[in-house]
Amino acid sequence: xxxxxxxxxxxxxxxxxxxxxxxxxxxxxxxxxxxxxxxxxxxxxxxxxxxxxxxxxxxxxxxxxxxxxxxxxxxxxxxxxxxxxxxxxxxxxxxxxxxxxxxxxxxxxxxxxxxxxxxxxxxxxxxxxxxxxxxxxxxxxxxxxxxxxxxxxxxxxxxxxxxxxxxxxxxxxxxxxxxxxxxxxxxxxxxxxxxxxxxxxxxxxxxxxxxxxxxxxxxxxxxxxxxxxxxxxxxxxxxxxxxxxxxxxxxxxxxxxxxxxxxxxxxxxxxxxxxxxxxxxxxxxxxxxxxxxxxxxxxxxxxxxxxxxxxxxxxxxxxxxxxxxxxxxxxxxxxxxxxxxxxxxxxxxxxxxxxxxxxxxxxxxxxxxxxxxxxxxxxxxxxxxxxxxxxxxxxxxxxxxxxxxxxxxxxxxxxxxxxxxxxxxxxxxxxxxxxxxxxxxxxxxxxxxxxxxxxxxxxxxxxxxxxxxxxxxxxxxxxxxxxxxxxxxxxxxxxxxxxxxxxxxxxxxxxxxxxxxxxxxxxxxxxxxxxxxxxxxxxxxxxxxxxxxxxxxxxxxx
Amino acid sequence: xxxxxxxxxxxxxxxxxxxxxxxxxxxxxxxxxxxxxxxxxxxxxxxxxxxxxxxxxxxxxxxxxxxxxxxxxxxxxxxxxxxxxxxxxxxxxxxxxxxxxxxxxxxxxxxxxxxxxxxxxxxxxxxxxxxxxxxxxxxxxxxxxxxxxxxxxxxxxxxxxxxxxxxxxxxxxxxxxxxxxxxxxxxxxxxxxxxxxxxxxxxxxxxxxxxxxxxxxxxxxxxxxxxxxxxxxxxxxxxxxxxxxxxxxxxxxxxxxxxxxxxxxxxxxxxxxxxxxxxxxxxxxxxxxxxxxxxxxxxxxxxxxxxxxxxxxxxxxxxxxxxxxxxxxxxxxxxxxxxxxxxxxx
Numbered sequence: 001x002x003x004x005x006x007x008x009x010x011x012x013x014x015x016x017x018x019x020x021x022x023x024x025x026x027x028x029x030x031x032x033x034x035x036x037x038x039x040x041x042x043x044x045x046x047x048x049x050x051x052x053x054x055x056x057x058x059x060x061x062x063x064x065x066x067x068x069x070x071x072x073x074x075x076x077x078x079x080x081x082x083x084x085x086x087x088x089x090x091x092x093x094x095x096x097x098x099x100x101x102x103x104x105x106x107x108x109x110x111x112x113x114x115x116x117x118x119x120x121x122x123x124x125x126x127x128x129x130x131x132x133x134x135x136x137x138x139x140x141x142x143x144x145x146x147x148x149x150x151x152x153x154x155x156x157x158x159x160x161x162x163x164x165x166x167x168x169x170x171x172x173x174x175x176x177x178x179x180x181x182x183x184x185x186x187x188x189x190x191x192x193x194x195x196x197x198x199x200x201x202x203x204x205x206x207x208x209x210x211x212x213x214x215x216x217x218x219x220x221x222x223x224x225x226x227x228x229x230x231x232x233x234x235x236x237x238x239x240x241x242x243x244x245x246x247x248x249x250x251x252x253x254x255x256x257x258x259x260x261x262x263x264x265x266x267x268x269x270x271x272x273x274x275x276x277x278x279x280x281x282x283x284x285x286x287x288x289x290x291x292x293x294x295x296x297x298x299x300x301x302x303x304x305x306x307x308x309x310x311x312x313x314x315x316x317x318x319x320x321x322x323x324x325x326x327x328x329x330x331x332x333x334x335x336x337x338x339x340x341x342x343x344x345x346x347x348x349x350x351x352x353x354x355x356x357x358x359x360x361x362x363x364x365x366x367x368x369x370x371x372x373x374x375x376x377x378x379x380x381x382x383x384x385x386x387x388x389x390x391x392x393x394x395x396x397x398x399x400x401x402x403x404x405x406x407x408x409x410x411x412x413x414x415x416x417x418x419x420x421x422x423x424x425x426x427x428x429x430x431x432x433x434x435x436x437x438x439x440x441x442x443x444x445x446x447x448x449x450x451x452x453x454x455x456x457x458x459x460x461x462x463x464x465x466x467x468x469x470x471x472x473x474x475x476x477x478x479x480x481x482x483x484x485x486x487x488x489x490x491x492x493x494x495x496x497x498x499x500x501x502x503x504x505x506x507x508x509x510x511x512x513x514x515x516x517x518x519x520x521x522x523x524x525x526x527x528x529x530x531x532x533x534x535x536x537x538x539x540x541x542x543x544x545x546x547x548x549x550x551x552x553x554x555x556x557x558x
Numbered sequence: 559x560x561x562x563x564x565x566x567x568x569x570x571x572x573x574x575x576x577x578x579x580x581x582x583x584x585x586x587x588x589x590x591x592x593x594x595x596x597x598x599x600x601x602x603x604x605x606x607x608x609x610x611x612x613x614x615x616x617x618x619x620x621x622x623x624x625x626x627x628x629x630x631x632x633x634x635x636x637x638x639x640x641x642x643x644x645x646x647x648x649x650x651x652x653x654x655x656x657x658x659x660x661x662x663x664x665x666x667x668x669x670x671x672x673x674x675x676x677x678x679x680x681x682x683x684x685x686x687x688x689x690x691x692x693x694x695x696x697x698x699x700x701x702x703x704x705x706x707x708x709x710x711x712x713x714x715x716x717x718x719x720x721x722x723x724x725x726x727x728x729x730x731x732x733x734x735x736x737x738x739x740x741x742x743x744x745x746x747x748x749x750x751x752x753x754x755x756x757x758x759x760x761x762x763x764x765x766x767x768x769x770x771x772x773x774x775x776x777x778x779x780x781x782x783x784x785x786x787x788x789x790x791x792x793x794x795x796x797x798x799x800x801x802x803x804x805x806x807x808x809x810x811x812x813x814x815x816x817x818x819x820x821x822x823x824x825x826x827x828x829x830x831x832x833x834x835x836x837x838x839x840x841x842x843x844x845x846x847x848x849x850x851x852x853x854x855x856x857x858x859x860x861x862x863x864x865x866x867x868x869x870x871x872x873x874x875x876x877x878x879x880x881x882x883x884x885x886x887x888x889x890x891x892x893x894x895x896x897x898x899x900x901x902x903x904x
Contacts, residue, residue: 137786137787236772333805420645505647506602509626520775522786
């Protein structure tokens with residue numbers, strides 16, 4: 001024994017009899033046990049097991065081949081450079097956009113807000129597709145209008161695409177942060193004699209630093225995991241996600257693919273952890289409960305003009321992007337023959353099964369995600385039996401895993417062995433459910449935080465079992481969280497590509513995967529027509545949900 | 559409270575979706591394989607997406623057998639069938655150079671089937687063991703975008719041989735596919751080996767890497783990219799160049815001396831879920847009706863004498879071809895791909 005007594009661990013002392021109470025509840029409520037076991041089983045089988053397999057699959061030979069290959073180091077370096085550049089630019093653009101949106105004296109905000117959300121509800125590679133159509137070697141803007149010969153394939157093109165594709169993520173995080181900043185601080189700065197720039201530099205920006213870091217880390221995770229855009233526009237600039245994909249489809253070298261996945265997971269996991277740490281610290285609190293009724297300091301006209309101009313340029317670019325997809329779908333041969341045609345849409349009808357699959361699977365996955373997420377949130381948070389921390393972690397873990405990695409992990413795990421379900425529609429739907437679980441679970445947890453435990457306890461005291469309490473008391477109160485989880489999971493699932501591309505089979509082909517295949521073969525007309533179809537279905541579904549929920553549930557503020 | 563009425567709506571929506579999914583799913587391939595009555599024939603195809611869709615639609619109408627397909631490049635199909643060896647989910651491999659089919663046959667993954675339709679076929683066009691049957695032929699060619707070439711190369715003559723492609727002035731001017739995923743590109747790499755011998759071929763391929771701007775997954779994509787003017791040069795099979803020419807792209811086809819060629823084949827996956835339907839499909843695919851439809855859609859030269867050679871296509875007997883050893887190409891596929899991965903890697 002050492003002389004120094006260890007510091008007592010900082011745990012709350014358990015109230016006396018707590019363990020025995022839990023034990024008694026177990027006996028009285030086998031339902032709780034059953035549901036908890038079910039939740040735990042799902043999380044272990046579909047989250048933990050595949051993740052562990054990625055680490056177990058490669059042997060020493062794979063690792064030495066990876067570490068000894070100069071090319072792989074190039075790929076890793078490329079990935080790092082891409083992540084750094086795109087994250088910084090997307091976060092910076094997102095900050096400017098969010099700052100403009102948080103100023104009350106900038107006109108047309110509802111429109112700009114919708115523009116900034118569009119990339120989040122459309123397939124992630126649409127921007128890459130339109131970049132080629134608009135700014136490629138034979139792009140409409142660069143070649144036809146400006147007579148330029150731009151080579152978009154490679155890092156510059158990828159950088160531009162990812163900046164436009166992921167700045168909305170930063171906008172989402174930062175509008176919240178900037179809106180919470182108290183105007184009183186700005187006024188204080190002004191009373192001390194600062195101009196707009198002084199206030200911005202000494203008040204607004206420093207207060208936004210934690211938000212910026214958090215947004216940057218989130219954007220970084222998206223960029224690192226991006227698969228569709230690099231596949232389309234990176235050309236010979238190879239990045240990890242695409243390289244892992246080639247290891248699978250080209251030679252089915254799952255060991256090497258797993259090594260690349262681990263290489264991809266390390267930085268993503270780090271970003272994820274850091275981001276959560278930032279979010280939990282929140283040391284720069286400006287919401288004190290004493291809400292200020294002040295209006296923000298007016299923005300000087302030149303700044304207002306500049307910001308408005310910026311919003312117009314970015315939104316105009318967004319509009320152009322989407323317009324080019326629809327134009328591409330209606331053009332006979334892009335770049336050569338600009339005649340209008342419906343022949344590509346006729347082809348879309350031939351592949352209508354893919355669109356139906358995408359929609360159907362996304363609806364089922366959306367519902368499964370919402371049910372499971374809310375159930376898991378309630379039982380993990382309010383009826384913890386054992387391993388609450390571990391289950392909580394597993395429920396949010398898929399959010400930290402790049403799509404490519406989950407896809408390969410599932411291929412390794414469910415291709416053979418006790419649960420061989422590859423080649424079925426089931427695995428695709430399960431994948432969509434698990435991928436969207438973290439957001440659904442979090443919205444369930446935050447809804448629970450607003451519901452006092454006393455309600456729950458009164459129901460119990462009146463003799464209601466866990467399931468009944470959940471159904472009659474909690475579920476009605478968590479309905480908003482439920483619907484939000486459903487809509488989010490639907491939108492994400494219908495557009496998802498990076499993970500499901502490893503799991504689709506002829507019977508469960510998805511529109512997003514087909515679009516990618518068509519685009520990769522240079523069938524721009526067919527690819528854009530199918531992409532247009534997919535976007536129309538998504539937007540129609542969003543409109544329908546809005547109608548059904550009476551516009552109460554806001555997804556991405558849309 | 560109007561809110562409480564929303565949930566039933568969603569529930570109804572969900573129930574409908576589940577029912578529809580169940581209805582769809584019942585026709586899908588079941589795990590476990592084996593012969594199923596009325597199951598959908600699952601086709602892994604290396605032909606173009608829309609060719610596949612139209613061919614299979616015609617087969618469905620003719621036979622009453624329902625089909626499903628995924629479009630993958632030939633090398634990707636090889637990887638997929640190999641990966642599924644223990645539990646095949648595909649029935650038919652449609653299209654792609656025969657060396658890819660032969661590689662699968664060597665691994666015992668194809669079901670030999672002596673199709674009566676192939677009785678009077680030339681022996682060069684099918685595997686002696688009937689693991690695969692050819693239905694079209696094509697030679698590797700260089701696609702030159704004449705407009706872009708004029709713009710960029712200022713009066714330089716168009717390259718006519720493989721070796722001229724090593725010219726440093728052509729740095730980053732050409733697109734070609736990756737040999738691991740694309741059958742076309744593997745055919746190209748094998749062609750260099752047959753033309754130069756192994757050691758010198760790797761020298762060539764390493765230098766040639768400088769000429770390549772980037773490697774695509776699909777073998778036909780480079781022709782379309784050159785067609786769209788993204789690059790002045792591409793390597794692809796002649797028919798894949800003919801198609802964009804027909805679509806209006808300013809391309810010219812050059813068949814270099816000692817070029818490689820493919821016998822595009824169809825084969826049956828051993829142990830697939832619908833082997834009987836697969837045999838019917840192979841019979842249909844090798845017949846005249848499908849041969850004509852396929853050639854109309856794709857501009858590929860059919861091996862059938864009763865299907866006319868499409869306009870602009872060059873029959874193989876008019877070309878100077880390399881001595882292409884399908885057996886060697888199939889046997890050494892893994893070795894060659896590994897060597898390529900180490901030296902070039904895309």
